[in-house]
Amino acid sequence: MSDVARLAGVSIKTVSRVVNDEPAVHPDTAERVMAAIEQLGFRRNLGARNLRRGSTTGTIGLIVEDVGNPFYSELNRAVERIATSFGRQVLTGSSEENSDRERELVLEFCARRVDGILVVPAGLQHGYLVPEMRAGTPVVFIDRPAGDIVADTVLVDNLGGTIEAVTHLAQHGHRRIAFLGDSPDIFTAAERLRGFREGCVRNGISYDESLVSMGTPTPESIGSAVKRLLDGPDAATAVIAGNNRVAVHLLRALAHAERRPAMVGFDDFELADLLDPPVTVVAHDVSALGHAAAELLFARVQGDQSPPRKVVLPVHLVARGSGEVAP
Amino acid sequence: MSDVARLAGVSIKTVSRVVNDEPAVHPDTAERVMAAIEQLGFRRNLGARNLRRGSTTGTIGLIVEDVGNPFYSELNRAVERIATSFGRQVLTGSSEENSDRERELVLEFCARRVDGILVVPAGLQHGYLVPEMRAGTPVVFIDRPAGDIVADTVLVDNLGGTIEAVTHLAQHGHRRIAFLGDSPDIFTAAERLRGFREGCVRNGISYDESLVSMGTPTPESIGSAVKRLLDGPDAATAVIAGNNRVAVHLLRALAHAERRPAMVGFDDFELADLLDPPVTVVAHDVSALGHAAAELLFARVQGDQSPPRKVVLPVHLVARGSGEVAP
DNA sequence: GGTCACTATGACAACGTTGTCTCCTCCGGG
DNA sequence: CCCGGAGGAGACAACGTTGTCATAGTGACC
Numbered sequence: 001m002s003d004v005a006r007l008a009g010v011s012i013k014t015v016s017r018v019v020n021d022e023p024a025v026h027p028d029t030a031e032r033v034m035a036a037i038e039q040l041g042f043r044r045n046l047g048a049r050n051l052r053r054g055s056t057t058g059t060i061g062l063i064v065e066d067v068g069n070p071f072y073s074e075l076n077r078a079v080e081r082i083a084t085s086f087g088r089q090v091l092t093g094s095s096e097e098n099s100d101r102e103r104e105l106v107l108e109f110c111a112r113r114v115d116g117i118l119v120v121p122a123g124l125q126h127g128y129l130v131p132e133m134r135a136g137t138p139v140v141f142i143d144r145p146a147g148d149i150v151a152d153t154v155l156v157d158n159l160g161g162t163i164e165a166v167t168h169l170a171q172h173g174h175r176r177i178a179f180l181g182d183s184p185d186i187f188t189a190a191e192r193l194r195g196f197r198e199g200c201v202r203n204g205i206s207y208d209e210s211l212v213s214m215g216t217p218t219p220e221s222i223g224s225a226v227k228r229l230l231d232g233p234d235a236a237t238a239v240i241a242g243n244n245r246v247a248v249h250l251l252r253a254l255a256h257a258e259r260r261p262a263m264v265g266f267d268d269f270e271l272a273d274l275l276d277p278p279v280t281v282v283a284h285d286v287s288a289l290g291h292a293a294a295e296l297l298f299a300r301v302q303g304d305q306s307p308p309r310k311v312v313l314p315v316h317l318v319a320r321g322s323g324e325v326a327p
Numbered sequence: 328m329s330d331v332a333r334l335a336g337v338s339i340k341t342v343s344r345v346v347n348d349e350p351a352v353h354p355d356t357a358e359r360v361m362a363a364i365e366q367l368g369f370r371r372n373l374g375a376r377n378l379r380r381g382s383t384t385g386t387i388g389l390i391v392e393d394v395g396n397p398f399y400s401e402l403n404r405a406v407e408r409i410a411t412s413f414g415r416q417v418l419t420g421s422s423e424e425n426s427d428r429e430r431e432l433v434l435e436f437c438a439r440r441v442d443g444i445l446v447v448p449a450g451l452q453h454g455y456l457v458p459e460m461r462a463g464t465p466v467v468f469i470d471r472p473a474g475d476i477v478a479d480t481v482l483v484d485n486l487g488g489t490i491e492a493v494t495h496l497a498q499h500g501h502r503r504i505a506f507l508g509d510s511p512d513i514f515t516a517a518e519r520l521r522g523f524r525e526g527c528v529r530n531g532i533s534y535d536e537s538l539v540s541m542g543t544p545t546p547e548s549i550g551s552a553v554k555r556l557l558d559g560p561d562a563a564t565a566v567i568a569g570n571n572r573v574a575v576h577l578l579r580a581l582a583h584a585e586r587r588p589a590m591v592g593f594d595d596f597e598l599a600d601l602l603d604p605p606v607t608v609v610a611h612d613v614s615a616l617g618h619a620a621a622e623l624l625f626a627r628v629q630g631d632q633s634p635p636r637k638v639v640l641p642v643h644l645v646a647r648g649s650g651e652v653a654p
Numbered sequence: 655g656g657t658c659a660c661t662a663t664g665a666c667a668a669c670g671t672t673g674t675c676t677c678c679t680c681c682g683g684g
Numbered sequence: 685c686c687c688g689g690a691g692g693a694g695a696c697a698a699c700g701t702t703g704t705c706a707t708a709g710t711g712a713c714c
Binding site for chain 3: 371373374379
């Protein structure tokens, strides 16, 4: 900036005025300064600016499990959209379902003085956030609640959705329904399992623990669960996939099976309607999840001091065919 | 920091020494300082640190068309992985295929003094980057080359891949092959069209422009293209989808068609193997694309001054069935 | 002609850090 | 007892900006 000032024959303050479009600069002077800026390729250092002004940095942090997972990338996109409308930029990070990594990312973002943080939490301990939140960094939890603190949270109706899935299958005559979920350490997985149990009760089906398989989904884990639960005389006639990744592995495992059970997935996914049979899912609006969370965050950024809010978004069953297969 | 210093009864310089793990601090003093840091919830301001040290900011920028598109989110993930291994964080942005937006994002990133920028360019004019690059911000272009400047670029073999697709279809007896591509303003779309033409020539098929449809893919545009190209006595017996989005819309348009032409897609996508028939694609390693670009960028960040490089990654045809349908 | 308001500009400090230099104290060796 | 050296700590400036205040010049008005 001082180079520009020297070249234009003015003080750096005048350069500052020009780049900030402040009034009270003579047009001729402004033009000289602009020319110097152009010639030198000067670009104002936002870091220094933010430091001096003590203002916001114009960035927010987004932490998800994996930015490459279509579910989270859609979320990312929705968040980015809102952030852009508020003139903010987004720092992203993948926690890889590791709470240490999550913590590291959050603290790094705080050190960068992001204006706020959106996080799909990996762990259950969030005490480390208390000082940061007290220091004025708003945090909104997405898809899963904070472990041990109260904070703004946006969730989907995991319980109701799974109950609906069970009911749908029951209405089509299924009494032996299997549930394949992600690791029970994950809030949504635990909650959906709870919904499964509750759904069984409501539909007069005795809850059979031997028809449940929980754990991080891999092709192998899902493959063996399929063998165990869907083969033999006592096999389940229907199966619920606890999330989009379980569903994908399940579909692959079932592709070459002799008997195809009825199936309902939690989370919609691309091409579900083009499979054979088309996959019935409990769908929710991922964009709405991101929008709601980001809107809430920016309300906080702009000073909303009301008590922490908990938003639960609705889900709806999209019947496409795979859930209507008879037992 | 001065609060911490006051509470610990030391100078701020000593606090600085403690947070930077500098030697020559008495253990007792360090402990007092740590306690004060803990008590006050102090977190060092990275912006100020970077300003003072004149060092790198520890961030890189990534600009893609749409972070929500699975193709780009996989790229994002790969880039993040490398960035993490270099201790950097990633600022992401979606250009929405709009060159003004791309420019805006790039300049904003530069103002934030990112250490480098990875960009899937939207437009063809990149002169605006010259001052930034001269000022020392390395830029690597991904998936598409820069318009009017020389710069590091990582591409995939669009030409070869499409030729391979045509050849595959020709080997299965097809002579009337349609090509549905994205907007010809996009480098990859234009290049793949060129490959299509070249593939026709090499396989002794007369290139028929009336079998080509280019444009931003929407359900409607692809639907009408399908009607035009794949219906009637002169209909094509096979079709090549120019990218993953064209493929998805095409599959949906074909789902209820009477005659299903043979099909090959460019870009692999999840569940392609589970459709009926499984979709044959020209696949490429998106992670490798991101890795290569990020590795190249960090080499530049670390001072590599060699002439701009152009990397072209190989593609390979994955025959799954949809390309082997007889005419 | 003097005062006043206003325009255009600059000097300087400060944002939160860290690099450099300096100072003080304590210890061991001669 | 003096001196050199090492360890520990602080004062100060600087990074690139911008907010505050001061200053000089220019008309307009009484």
